[in-house]
Amino acid sequence: xxxxxxLPPMFCMGAGPLFHAFAEALAPRCPFLSVATPQSxxxxxxxxxxxLAARVLPAxxxxxxxxxxxxxxxxxxxxxxxEVARQIERAGxxxxxxxxxxxxxxxxxxxxxxSAPRRRQWELNLVRARYHLEDAFxxxxxxxxxxxxxxxxEALARARxxxxxxxxxAGGNVQFDVPLDFKEAFGLFAARYTPGPLRARLIDRKSxxx
Numbered sequence: 001x002x003x004x005x006x007l008p009p010m011f012c013m014g015a016g017p018l019f020h021a022f023a024e025a026l027a028p029r030c031p032f033l034s035v036a037t038p039q040s041x042x043x044x045x046x047x048x049x050x051x052l053a054a055r056v057l058p059a060x061x062x063x064x065x066x067x068x069x070x071x072x073x074x075x076x077x078x079x080x081x082x083e084v085a086r087q088i089e090r091a092g093x094x095x096x097x098x099x100x101x102x103x104x105x106x107x108x109x110x111x112x113x114x115s116a117p118r119r120r121q122w123e124l125n126l127v128r129a130r131y132h133l134e135d136a137f138x139x140x141x142x143x144x145x146x147x148x149x150x151x152x153x154e155a156l157a158r159a160r161x162x163x164x165x166x167x168x169x170a171g172g173n174v175q176f177d178v179p180l181d182f183k184e185a186f187g188l189f190a191a192r193y194t195p196g197p198l199r200a201r202l203i204d205r206k207s208x209x210x
Contacts, residue, residue: 004034008096009037011060013073013080030080035060037080037186049193052186060084061091068094075189078103083193095200098130102206106193125155
């Protein structure tokens with residue numbers, strides 16, 4: 001994405017257009033590269049976060065075969081960045097830091113939901129609804145109805161996925177009645193994942209929005 005810089009390069013898991021301004025801000029000090037994650041057709045043989053990290057690891061090492069490197073990721077992709085960092089360290093390479101953007105700890109998330117799964121889900125939905133309403137007011141009378149309609153359709157579509165996440169994070173044997181696309185499976189990998197030892201420094205950056 002942005003090749004300029006003399007500092008160790010930053011590899012961001014699945015970075016999209018939202019990271020363009022961030023990548024430009026790092027120039028000319030730190031190169032910034034996006035790591036593509038497998039699409040639905042490439043998901044065969046990937047059932048855990050560890051297997052997903054092993055699939056993307058060769059591309060990272062090929063792009064920067066020598067010296068230290070930084071890793072980063074937004075949301076669930078931050079969990080992937082942690083596991084990629086662990087595998088890089090096991091290969092004898094140095095990872096000074098892993099930068100997480102709005103990434104929830106999968107272990108803490110499981111603990112938070114375990115006490116009262118349905119109540120926790122409603123609490124999370126209320127927070128999301130508050131932000132969507134704030135956005136709708138900002139759009140005004142012309143844009144608000146369309147925005148709220150889209151968010152309502154997304155919420156209805158997500159309800160089943162949220163149930164899968166709760167059951168998967170609780171250690172249940174989740175049975176899927178429809179094939180998962182990769183985005184949904186990616187979240188399930190994160191929900192089940194428990195990070196192991198990591199020498200790299202974790203830098204956790206939270207936004208004010210969900």
